Amino acid sequence: MTRRPAAYDGVAVxxxxxxxxxRYSPETAHWWAGAALSALGERTGLGPADIDGFCFASxxxxxxSVVGMIQHLGLCPRWMDHIPTxxxxxxxxxxxxxxxxxxxxxxxxxxLAADTNQVDSFRQTLAGFSRFSQDAMYPYGFGGPNAxxxxxxxxxxxxxxxxxxxxxxxxxxxxxxxxSNPHALMxxxxxxxxxxxxxxxxxxxxxxxxVMPCAGAEAFxxxxxxxxxxxxxxAASIKATIERHNAFPEDPxxxxxxxxxxxxxxxxxxxxxxxxxxxxxFYDDYPVxxxxxxEDLGFCRKGEVAGFIDRxxxxxxxxxxxxxxxxxxSAGQAGAAGGFQNVTEALRQVLGCPLxxxxxxARRALVSGFGLVNYDRGVCTxxxxxxGAT
Amino acid sequence: xxxxxxxxxxxxxxxxSRLGHVPPRLRSRAAKAMAVRAGQGRFVLQVCEGCSEAxxxxxxxxxxxxxxxxxxxxxxxxxxxxxxxxxxxTDNFFREHLPWRIGTVQLDAGPTAVAHxxxxxxxxxxxxxxxxxxxxxxxxxxxxxLKETPHMQDDPQLRVFTSAxxxxxxxxxxxxxxxxxxxxQALLAAGAGTVFLGNSDPLLRHDGEEWIASTPNIDMVxxxxxxxxxxxxxxxTLGGRVDIIVNTAGYxxxxxxxxxxRLATLQTAMxxxxxxxxxxxxxxGPALGARSDDGVNSAAAFVDINSxxxxxxxxxxxxxxxxxxxxxxxxxxxxxxxxxxGIRVAxxxxxxxxxxxxxxxxxxxxxxxxxxxxxxxxxxDGLEQVCVGDVAEDLAARWQQDPFLTIREENL
Ligand SMILES: [Zn+2]
Numbered sequence: 064m065t066r067r068p069a070a071y072d073g074v075a076v077x078x079x080x081x082x083x084x085x086r087y088s089p090e091t092a093h094w095w096a097g098a099a100l101s102a103l104g105e106r107t108g109l110g111p112a113d114i115d116g117f118c119f120a121s122x123x124x125x126x127x128s129v130v131g132m133i134q135h136l137g138l139c140p141r142w143m144d145h146i147p148t149x150x151x152x153x154x155x156x157x158x159x160x161x162x163x164x165x166x167x168x169x170x171x172x173x174x175l176a177a178d179t180n181q182v183d184s185f186r187q188t189l190a191g192f193s194r195f196s197q198d199a200m201y202p203y204g205f206g207g208p209n210a211x212x213x214x215x216x217x218x219x220x221x222x223x224x225x226x227x228x229x230x231x232x233x234x235x236x237x238x239x240x241x242x243s244n245p246h247a248l249m250x251x252x253x254x255x256x257x258x259x260x261x262x263x264x265x266x267x268x269x270x271x272x273x274v275m276p277c278a279g280a281e282a283f284x285x286x287x288x289x290x291x292x293x294x295x296x297x298a299a300s301i302k303a304t305i306e307r308h309n310a311f312p313e314d315p316x317x318x319x320x321x322x323x324x325x326x327x328x329x330x331x332x333x334x335x336x337x338x339x340x341x342x343x344x345f346y347d348d349y350p351v352x353x354x355x356x357x358e359d360l361g362f363c364r365k366g367e368v369a370g371f372i373d374r375x376x377x378x379x380x381x382x383x384x385x386x387x388x389x390x391x392x393s394a395g396q397a398g399a400a401g402g403f404q405n406v407t408e409a410l411r412q413v414l415g416c417p418l419x420x421x422x423x424x425a426r427r428a429l430v431s432g433f434g435l436v437n438y439d440r441g442v443c444t445x446x447x448x449x450x451g452a453t
Numbered sequence: 454x455x456x457x458x459x460x461x462x463x464x465x466x467x468x469x470s471r472l473g474h475v476p477p478r479l480r481s482r483a484a485k486a487m488a489v490r491a492g493q494g495r496f497v498l499q500v501c502e503g504c505s506e507a508x509x510x511x512x513x514x515x516x517x518x519x520x521x522x523x524x525x526x527x528x529x530x531x532x533x534x535x536x537x538x539x540x541x542x543t544d545n546f547f548r549e550h551l552p553w554r555i556g557t558v559q560l561d562a563g564p565t566a567v568a569h570x571x572x573x574x575x576x577x578x579x580x581x582x583x584x585x586x587x588x589x590x591x592x593x594x595x596x597x598x599l600k601e602t603p604h605m606q607d608d609p610q611l612r613v614f615t616s617a618x619x620x621x622x623x624x625x626x627x628x629x630x631x632x633x634x635x636x637x638q639a640l641l642a643a644g645a646g647t648v649f650l651g652n653s654d655p656l657l658r659h660d661g662e663e664w665i666a667s668t669p670n671i672d673m674v675x676x677x678x679x680x681x682x683x684x685x686x687x688x689x690t691l692g693g694r695v696d697i698i699v700n701t702a703g704y705x706x707x708x709x710x711x712x713x714x715r716l717a718t719l720q721t722a723m724x725x726x727x728x729x730x731x732x733x734x735x736x737x738g739p740a741l742g743a744r745s746d747d748g749v750n751s752a753a754a755f756v757d758i759n760s761x762x763x764x765x766x767x768x769x770x771x772x773x774x775x776x777x778x779x780x781x782x783x784x785x786x787x788x789x790x791x792x793x794x795g796i797r798v799a800x801x802x803x804x805x806x807x808x809x810x811x812x813x814x815x816x817x818x819x820x821x822x823x824x825x826x827x828x829x830x831x832x833x834d835g836l837e838q839v840c841v842g843d844v845a846e847d848l849a850a851r852w853q854q855d856p857f858l859t860i861r862e863e864n865l
Contacts, residue, residue: 203569
């Protein structure tokens with residue numbers, strides 16, 4: 064049993080910012096990062112000198128890391144971090160910033176993810192993504208993550224008897240949720256029929272199982288409760304978090320993520336259970352991963368997700384509101400910001416300031432991260448339980 | 454079963470050829486080491502010196518115990534666990550080859566891997582894995598049916614990785630020799646569409662003329678490898694109609710370095726063995742590269758038959774071995790250039806061939822028909838280097854263990 068982590072006493076998470084996404088942008092990641100800081104500044108009155116901690120994630124800021132970014136944007140932090148884990152970066156930034164604030168290494172940390180999407184950036188990002196991908200995945204048809212997740216989906220459906228209808232139900236619900244989010248890239252309703260008949264991209268992955276790459280930025284602030292109060296910012300608290308990387312390398316094909324190793328720790332530390340979640344913001348690069356998380360984070364047993372999906376309504380007014388901003392599947396995937404949008408949306412729901420419709424009486428939210436297909440599976444996982452003020 | 458390959462249709466001169474794109478080429482150093490073994494037809498994975506576990510994808514240290522890794526031959530069997538058909542890609546090469554089928558295999562050697570799939574393998578099947586080279590010269594895992602199926606070699610995905618002679622037009626550079634004629638015969642038997650046989654002196658009679666004249670699908674063409682104009686004229690005449698070149702030309706004379714040889718003899722050896730290859734590459738290379746992805750009879754390979762003594766030198770044939778070394782070095786350079794345009798460059802390395810110039814050499818000597826079979830195998834399996842015959846295999850094995858000792862042994 065893992066040693067029980069300390070509670071996040073005194074830590075406040077606040078000020079979720081989303082810079083509205085666009086499909087293609089001629090601007091750089093630096094521009095998008097600046098746009099997020101500018102929005103934060105407008106909301107809080109903070110300037111460069113007030114930020115003493117900075118945690119950054121991006122795929123397209125190269126050659127700059129967080130170092131280039133702070134000089135570019137005029138920050139002088141006494142604590143900083145660069146998180147290269149894409150879909151897991153939001154939860155990871157949250158945990159790192161929280162501990163920095165708690166220990167006094169920083170007073171106010173801005174966690175920020177920004178990515179641009181120029182006309183050829185998706186192909187370029189893919190081509191140089193990771194060594195294992197270069198050596199052993201991309202030369203096999205160059206289907207990108209669609210092909211990798213097609214293999215995972217094919218195996219998952221076969222092994223656990225899950226049909227495309229189950230994934231379709233998730234996608235359709237997320238689209239319904241997206242319709243109230245003015246920033247979502249997908250603006251038309253989606254029917255299960257449309258989902259089922261969308262064209263195959265890499266069987267059994269079809270067009271509507273795939274996210275749309277776009278440009279955008281996401282940010283939030285982690286600080287002390289006192290500082291948040293002095294700035295007049297509504298704040299949520301962190302009940303518990305976990306992360307795990309490269310779990311279960313012995314599984315021939317990914318059927319579970321690292322959550323499984325730490326899920327008991329998560330719920331024990333949070334002092335609540337999956338049934339207590341008012342909304343879940345799951346990383347959703349492909350619906351199979353959303354389904355996997357329902358099992359691995361304790362909502363149902365392994366192999367029973369088809370029935371679980373069948374029994375629930377995942378729309379904002381439903382029994383288990385999922386990805387209430389539409390998620391990446393309907394709002395768009397802005398690179399590493401895709402790993403932050405679940406955090407900002409969870410924050411908004413528990414703080415009562417969503418982009419679209421509010422989950423009634425939302426107080427607790429579960430956020431999950433899943434990132435970086437280094438070769439044949441997602442390597443990085445994380446999760447956090449956030450709670451708004453009562 | 455695979456659909457048997459139909460002969461290519463006559464080409465409409467107004468239709469542009471498909472550009473010779475190659476699959477994504479960036480690889481780690483470890484993957485390049487894997488490519489070397491793939492080019493020799495081996496099925497290898499890295500195995501840990503500490504814990505003996507096999508690992509994949511190629512790494513620089515063992516993920517189980519952090520021990521050092523070495524390449525080792527592995528069992529070729531596996532089971533297909535999952536599959537997908539890629540129908541969309543941003544890569545120029547694969548766009549021309551969609552839909553493209555890949556899968557996840559559980560290797561009996563231990564790791565799982567993503568592999569290209571033959572059309573005759575299905576989920577749950579036991580498969581036979583091959584380590585092949587892709588058109589860019591990089592290593593790739595390919596899952597074949599466990600047992601031979603009808604027209605198995607004609608599978609369109611498999612054919613991308615090979616240079617199979619079937620329906621292809623092949624230039625064999627020296628038709629005046631037994632070696633050139635045996636190679637031509639073996640290629641025709643393997644389904645070659647046409648063999649162009651080079652003849653450096655059409656007025657001078659030579660052995661095998663009657664066989665050539667009576668064999669369909671052989672064209673005798675004028676080709677003198679010592680004459681730049683002759684080579685470029687033939688390239689101009691044959692244009693884009695040559696899909697594979699097999700350079701069988703070789704000039705072998707005995708002699709030492711300080712004694713027993715004449716400078717003029719060495720110059721002739723260099724002119725045929727080394728410069729001849731250079732002339733061929735310069736005249737035919739660009740046209741081959743432009744047609745490397747041009748359908749059923751796309752341009753595919755340049756095969757050079759050379760002496761194993763290229764690697765060591767050879768007492769008694771010093772000048773000849775030097776020209777062979779120059780030739781092998783040129784082939785290495787050509788391989789790099791042609792990999793970027795999708796053409797496989799291969800060496801077939803032989804010990805002494807059983808011909809008039811090796812009368813004084815004791816057996817074993819390699820029969821020309823055996824060399825011809827090796828050429829066909831190199832093309833069918835898409836290899837880069839094979840050693841033919843006992844002498845060549847023995848020397849290569851010793852060289853692999855201790856190159857400098859082998860050089861000493863061959864010259865002292
Ligand atoms: Zn080891």
